[in-house]
Structure formats: structure tokens, C-alpha cells
Amino acid sequence: MSGDPTHGHDFIADCRTRIAFDLLSGTWTGVVLAALHDGPLRPGELRDRIGGVSHKVLTGTLRRLERDGLVARRRYAEAPPRVEYELTGPGRGLLEPIAALARWTEVHADAVLAAQERAELSGR
Amino acid sequence: MSGDPTHGHDFIADCRTRIAFDLLSGTWTGVVLAALHDGPLRPGELRDRIGGVSHKVLTGTLRRLERDGLVARRRYAEAPPRVEYELTGPGRGLLEPIAALARWTEVHADAVLAAQERAELSGR
DNA sequence: CGGTATCCTCGGGGATACTG
DNA sequence: CAGTATCCCCGAGGATACCG
Numbered sequence: 001m002s003g004d005p006t007h008g009h010d011f012i013a014d015c016r017t018r019i020a021f022d023l024l025s026g027t028w029t030g031v032v033l034a035a036l037h038d039g040p041l042r043p044g045e046l047r048d049r050i051g052g053v054s055h056k057v058l059t060g061t062l063r064r065l066e067r068d069g070l071v072a073r074r075r076y077a078e079a080p081p082r083v084e085y086e087l088t089g090p091g092r093g094l095l096e097p098i099a100a101l102a103r104w105t106e107v108h109a110d111a112v113l114a115a116q117e118r119a120e121l122s123g124r
Numbered sequence: 125m126s127g128d129p130t131h132g133h134d135f136i137a138d139c140r141t142r143i144a145f146d147l148l149s150g151t152w153t154g155v156v157l158a159a160l161h162d163g164p165l166r167p168g169e170l171r172d173r174i175g176g177v178s179h180k181v182l183t184g185t186l187r188r189l190e191r192d193g194l195v196a197r198r199r200y201a202e203a204p205p206r207v208e209y210e211l212t213g214p215g216r217g218l219l220e221p222i223a224a225l226a227r228w229t230e231v232h233a234d235a236v237l238a239a240q241e242r243a244e245l246s247g248r
Numbered sequence: 249c250g251g252t253a254t255c256c257t258c259g260g261g262g263a264t265a266c267t268g
Numbered sequence: 269c270a271g272t273a274t275c276c277c278c279g280a281g282g283a284t285a286c287c288g
Binding site: 015016017018019020021022023024025027029030031034050067068069070089090093094096097098100101102103104105107108109111112113114115116119 | 194236
């Protein structure tokens with residue numbers, strides 16, 4: 001099952017997979033998608049859960065996600081107007097690859113951090 | 125198994141998964157890893173297979189991959205000195221998440237491209 | 249509280265030319 | 269052929285202030 005990632009796709013030639021890479025390229029993109037995993041959230045809630053992301057950058061990230069159709073913006077005309085963001089079909093589909101990355105992190109992240117530190121100490 | 129991506133991890137709080145995101149953040153990083161899937165390659169071969177990547181940027185990408193311990197550089201002291209790059213353990217492990225992204229692309233890429241085009245036409 | 253508008257900085261990506 | 273050194277550009281990320 002984890003045998004052949006290319007499996008007949010043209011990864012390289014007219015590489016469509018780059019689309020996915022570009023989609024997740026933002027610093028906070030993947031984190032936002034993961035944060036929306038268990039249901040719609042208001043921007044403020046997102047900020048609190050993520051932590052360390054500036055107000056402007058978060059909205060910027062959400063704008064891009066919205067533009068790419070990965071996240072939907074929902075406005076409620078209430079007493080204090082409320083806004084929520086939720087995953088779309090494609091956005092929800094990205095949770096699986098993201099989970100795969102999370103699994104990888106558990107196993108190999110320390111090795112990477114060690115390698116980086118080693119490189120820092122020597123040449124760098 | 126593909127049920128709960130978060131599955132008890134702290135995706136958000138002290139988000140270690142960001143490590144993986146950052147590793148793949150480069151424009152060509154993921155492509156290079158995928159290209160090395162079926163064995164070591166020389167830089168020239170890599171360039172040919174990928175296409176559209178400049179000489180300097182490719183070496184820059186390889187440097188980063190090397191520094192992060194995802195790719196190993198192998199030098200052969202031969203008549204015309206030869207150089208090859210190959211995946212390390214952690215690097216090879218990333219092929220699975222990358223494959224997951226490729227699968228996602230097959231299903232949802234068109235929808236994303238459509239959404240982007242739609243956004244372009246209207247507001248921009 | 250959500251969103252936008254400035255302004256600044258930094259690093260990646262690209263083209264080019266040059267050294268082993 | 270592999271690698272490095274410049275130089276330029278642009279966009280993302282961040283801080284701040286201001287408008288619905």
C-alpha cells in the first residue's frame with residue numbers, strides 16, 4: 001500500500017502534485033486546516049487554538065484557503081454578526097495527507113531536528 | 125484508520141507537525157523527494173526528470189534536504205568525479221505522505237483549479 | 249470582533265556568469 | 269558536470285493602526 005508513490009502518475013513531467021504542495025505552502029495553512037478538523041470555528045477561536053499567528057496573517061491565510069475552495073466562509077446575520085469558517089469537500093480531503101505528515105513527524109521529527117542542529121554546529 | 129487525523133496529538137498547541145510542513149515548504153522540495161523515489165540520481169538526471177528548475181535552485185534545494193537529513197550526498201572518487209543523491213530513512217518515510225497528496229490531487233485538483241479560476245474572474 | 253490598509257523585512261526563486 | 273557567487277524581484281510574514 002505504501003509501495004509505489006508514483007504508481008503511474010507523472011510526478012515529474014507535468015507535475016500536478018505540485019498543486020497540492022503549493023496549496024499547503026503557507027506557514028499556517030496546514031495548521032488552520034487541521035484546526036478546522038472537528039467543526040466550524042470563528043476567527044477568534046482559531047487564533048486562540050493556534051497561538052502565535054498574527055491577526056492579519058490568519059485572515060490572509062483564510063482568504064487564500066477560501067479562494068482555493070478548501071474552506072468556506074459562513075456569515076450569520078445576528079445581533080452581533082458572527083462569522084465561521086469550515087472545511088469544504090476538498091479541504092476535508094486534505095486531512096488524510098496531513099494526518100500522514102503528522103504520523104511521519106512522530107517517527108522522524110527528532111532525527112531531523114538532530115540533523116539540523118548538527119549542521120548548525122559544524123559548517124553552517 | 126483514516127478516521128481522526130488529530131487522534132490525540134496536539135496539532136495546535138505546541139504544533140510539531142509544522143516541522144513537516146516547513147520541510148516541504150520549498151517549491152521543489154517535494155518534487156525532488158518524489159524524483160528520488162526509485163533510487164539515487166545525479167544532479168543532471170534530476171534536472172532532466174523534473175524540468176523547469178534552474179541549476180542554482182536545485183542545488184539549493186538539495187543543500188536544504190541534506191541539511192535536514194532527508195537526502196544523502198554520495199561522492200565517488202572516480203575518473204570523472206561523480207555525485208549522487210539518495211533518500212535517507214526519514215526522507216524515504218516522507219514518500220507515503222507525498223503519495224497521499226498525490227492521491228488527493230487526482231480527486232480534488234480540478235475542483236481547486238476551478239475555484240481559483242472562479243475567484244480570478246469575479247473579484248480577483 | 250472581524251477585516252482591511254500601510255509599511256517593513258527577509259528569504260526563496262530565478263537568470264546569469266564564473267570556478268573546480 | 270557540479271557548485272558557488274552576484275544581483276534582482278516578488279510575495280509571505282509580521283507589527284501597527286484604523287474602519288465596519
